[in-house]
Amino acid sequence: QREPADPFKQGWLKGVYNEKPVQKVQTRFPPEPNGYLHIGHAKAITVNFGFARSYGGLCNLRYDDTNPAKEEEQFFTSIRDMVEWLGFGPAKITYSSDDFDRLYELAEELTRRGKAYVCRCSAAEVKSRRGGAEHGPRSVCEHWSRSVEDNLEDFRAMRDGKYKAGEAHLRMKQYLGTKPEDYEVQEEDAAEVKKEKARIKSLAENPALWDVAAYRVKNENYHHRTGDKWRIYPTYEFTHCLCDSFEEISHSLCTVEFETLRPAYNWLLEALDIKLPASDEKGPMQREYGRLNVEGTILSKRRIAMLVGGTTVGAETAPSDPADEAADGIDEIKLEEEGDEDTETPAEATKAVANGTSTGRKIPPVVRAWDDPRLFTLVALRRRGVPPGALKKFVLDLGVTKAISNTAIHTLDACIRTYLERTVPRLMLVLDPIQVTFTNLPDDYLEERSVPFDPKDPEKGTHTIPFTKTIYIDRSDFRDSDDPDFFRLSPGQSVGLLHAEHPISCTTFHKDSSTGKVTSIDAEYGSHVPAGRARIHWVAESPAHHSPVRAEARIFNPLFKTSKPNELDWKNGGYYDNVNPESEIIYSDAMIECGFEYVRKNAPWPKEEGEAKKDGAGHPSCVRFQGLRTAFFALDTDSEGEKVVINRIVSLKEDTGK
Numbered sequence: 105q106r107e108p109a110d111p112f113k114q115g116w117l118k119g120v121y122n123e124k125p126v127q128k129v130q131t132r133f134p135p136e137p138n139g140y141l142h143i144g145h146a147k148a149i150t151v152n153f154g155f156a157r158s159y160g161g162l163c164n165l166r167y168d169d170t171n172p173a174k175e176e177e178q179f180f181t182s183i184r185d186m187v188e189w190l191g192f193g194p195a196k197i198t199y200s201s202d203d204f205d206r207l208y209e210l211a212e213e214l215t216r217r218g219k220a221y222v223c224r225c226s227a228a229e230v231k232s233r234r235g236g237a238e239h240g241p242r243s244v245c246e247h248w249s250r251s252v253e254d255n256l257e258d259f260r261a262m263r264d265g266k267y268k269a270g271e272a273h274l275r276m277k278q279y280l281g282t283k284p285e286d287y288e289v290q291e292e293d294a295a296e297v298k299k300e301k302a303r304i305k306s307l308a309e310n311p312a313l314w315d316v317a318a319y320r321v322k323n324e325n326y327h328h329r330t331g332d333k334w335r336i337y338p339t340y341e342f343t344h345c346l347c348d349s350f351e352e353i354s355h356s357l358c359t360v361e362f363e364t365l366r367p368a369y370n371w372l373l374e375a376l377d378i379k380l381p382a383s384d385e386k387g388p389m390q391r392e393y394g395r396l397n398v399e400g401t402i403l404s405k406r407r408i409a410m411l412v413g414g415t416t417v418g419a420e421t422a423p424s425d426p427a428d429e430a431a432d433g434i435d436e437i438k439l440e441e442e443g444d445e446d447t448e449t450p451a452e453a454t455k456a457v458a459n460g461t462s463t464g465r466k467i468p469p470v471v472r473a474w475d476d477p478r479l480f481t482l483v484a485l486r487r488r489g490v491p492p493g494a495l496k497k498f499v500l501d502l503g504v505t506k507a508i509s510n511t512a513i514h515t516l517d518a519c520i521r522t523y524l525e526r527t528v529p530r531l532m533l534v535l536d537p538i539q540v541t542f543t544n545l546p547d548d549y550l551e552e553r554s555v556p557f558d559p560k561d562p563e564k565g566t567h568t569i570p571f572t573k574t575i576y577i578d579r580s581d582f583r584d585s586d587d588p589d590f591f592r593l594s595p596g597q598s599v600g601l602l603h604a605e606h607p608i609s610c611t612t613f614h615k616d617s618s619t620g621k622v623t624s625i626d627a628e629y630g631s632h633v634p635a636g637r638a639r640i641h642w643v644a645e646s647p648a649h650h651s652p653v654r655a656e657a658r659i660f661n662p663l664f665k666t667s668k669p670n671e672l673d674w675k676n677g678g679y680y681d682n683v684n685p686e687s688e689i690i691y692s693d694a695m696i697e698c699g700f701e702y703v704r705k706n707a708p709w710p711k712e713e714g715e716a717k718k719d720g721a722g723h724p725s726c727v728r729f730q731g732l733r734t735a736f737f738a739l740d741t742d743s744e745g746e747k748v749v750i751n752r753i754v755s756l757k758e759d760t761g762k
């Protein structure tokens with residue numbers, strides 16, 4: 105059998121490596137520590153860590169913590185946990201803020217080189233200078249031509265607290281001042297001149313190079329790591345490429361919305377002689393892959409906060425930070441996937457939601473927490489029991505190219521299902537039990553049956569289950585009147601039992617007169633079963649075998665009735681009317697056969713990196729199994745001592761409705 109081909113050594117990824125086939129591959133995963141990671145980040149993590157691993161290189165985890173007041177300890181910890189859970193170990197953990205001094209020095213250096221200036225224009229002024237239909241051709245402001253000395257002095261004044269947020273910015277002197285006549289091609293131009301003008305034109309007409317801000321003043325200036333040392337903070341555009349160079353990143357892989365920013369990334373590195381103009385030989389090389397979009401998932405931090413904390417109608421107002429708004433005016437090319445409301449941390453968002461101004465309708469929480477298994481944050485996917493390997497496979501099966509991977513939840517479910525099929529043990533589990541008593545067996549009747557954990561994989565071993573006078577079957581496997589189209593148990597009919605020697609037949613049943621629900625069934629063991637009848641699952645009553653294990657089973661369905669919840673009315677609370685009342689169905693009296701104890705002790709299932717037990721205690725969700733004829737399940741974090749709570753990871757087939 106041949107080793108499966110390494111997905112990083114083919115296609116687009118191989119091309120990226122070949123553009124810069126260095127000995128020492130170094131990548132980084134650079135999240136902003138302002139929230140929980142989501143399914144999209146699983147792609148970023150897999151791509152960056154996987155690429156480095158495949159080419160014998162290293163990948164750092166870099167907290168891109170350049171924004172004060174948006175960072176909380178729990179996000180740093182959770183991000184790191186999720187990287188490890190996915191089976192990757194960062195070579196180094198770095199913080200952009202650790203380089204604030206170095207970044208500041210380089211900003212001064214850039215200013216000394218005449219390539220940055222302090223601009224005191226308002227956001228509106230900056231915007232109008234960028235030109236366009238309303239504003240005419242773009243133009244530079246009076247600050248553009250100030251002397252290096254004045255700029256240095258004013259930049260230091262920014263640093264020393266002379267200005268409030270929005271009053272001054274250090275802007276990079278890129279191409280805002282380049283006029284069309286500077287690159288208009290003339291008939292008589294030589295070929296090289298024409299080529300050079302075309303190059304300048306493409307740079308000068310890229311809004312990402314219209315003198316974007318490098319530093320801004322922040323009013324709220326308490327930083328998680330640097331405290332109140334700084335009043336000015338570097339922008340993404342200034343920070344990212346420089347931190348890449350400090351960490352000697354060879355391949356800086358990011359998502360396609362940063363493609364228009366690539367010239368700006370290179371511009372700064374070239375301006376500081378970190379990179380050779382028009383060459384990727386020296387300095388880091390940025391390349392862009394398509395984002396992962398799973399249709400029907402809510403990933404916006406603010407929206408998840410509304411789901412977690414409840415809201416008051418009209419509360420979804422975008423917070424505004426004047427410093428950010430005035431920063432660079434490049435909003436039109438920044439990622440606007442979820443709207444700018446998504447700049448808060450969950451805690452801020454929850455607070456804003458709680459302080460909703462409207463006196464209108466109060467909307468209650470829809471989910472319990474950020475790791476509620478109905479969400480698509482990585483903590484939620486883990487809690488639901490999705491194996492990290494399935495997520496990585498999902499990402500790689502979709503392929504890594506420049507194209508955006510748009511996919512649907514059922515594609516993800518199918519991938520998880522296939523992944524679990526042969527990697528987790530199988531057990532019998534009854535969600536909604538009805539007691540069955542065999543009237544033809546003595547009270548102490550006992551058969552011990554040896555059952556494989558996976559009939560196709562002897563490696564997983566076998567275990568013993570009891571068969572006794574009293575068993576439980578699932579309510580859905582019984583009908584109180586015979587129906588020719590129903591092939592399971594009904595009065596006068598027989599059915600087979602999985603793993604049992606003989607079939608059973610129903611003689612009579614009992615109903616609760618007030619609820620009309622069937623409460624128990626009398627049956628005989630060992631009757632003849634006509635061809636075409638099913639074999640159903642069951643769990644026996646046998647205290648000596650600790651059978652059954654009682655559990656609460658939680659079945660998850662889509663959170664919304666629509667498959668496009670992002671199109672709902674989030675501002676006015678309209679989303680609430682679309683919540684699926686069946687998004688969580690709880691079976692509080694579920695029963696699992698006694699093999700569960702072995703499965704629990706021998707987790708993780710599957711045995712994979714990232715989930716190996718540390719100090720004997722793995723995350724409960726790595727206790728996974730297939731409930732025969734039911735679904736895949738994992739142990740929930742609410743389990744405690746004797747109390748067992750399990751989550752449905754995914755159904756056995758698409759849309760079984762169970």
Ligand code: ATP
Nearest residue numbers: 134135136144145147148358359394395396397403
């Ligand atoms: P969000 O706003 O959705 O939380 P982000 O883009 O702000 O995401 P960061 O924490 O800044 O997330 O990003 C860390 C890395 O993850 C970046 O390189 C970013 O491009 C990448 N990333 C974020 N979302 C996705 C996605 N949906 N698919 C692939 N990569 C993603």
Ligand code: MG
Nearest residue numbers: 135136137138
């Ligand atoms: Mg971000």
Ligand code: MG
Nearest residue numbers: 439442446447
């Ligand atoms: Mg974002």
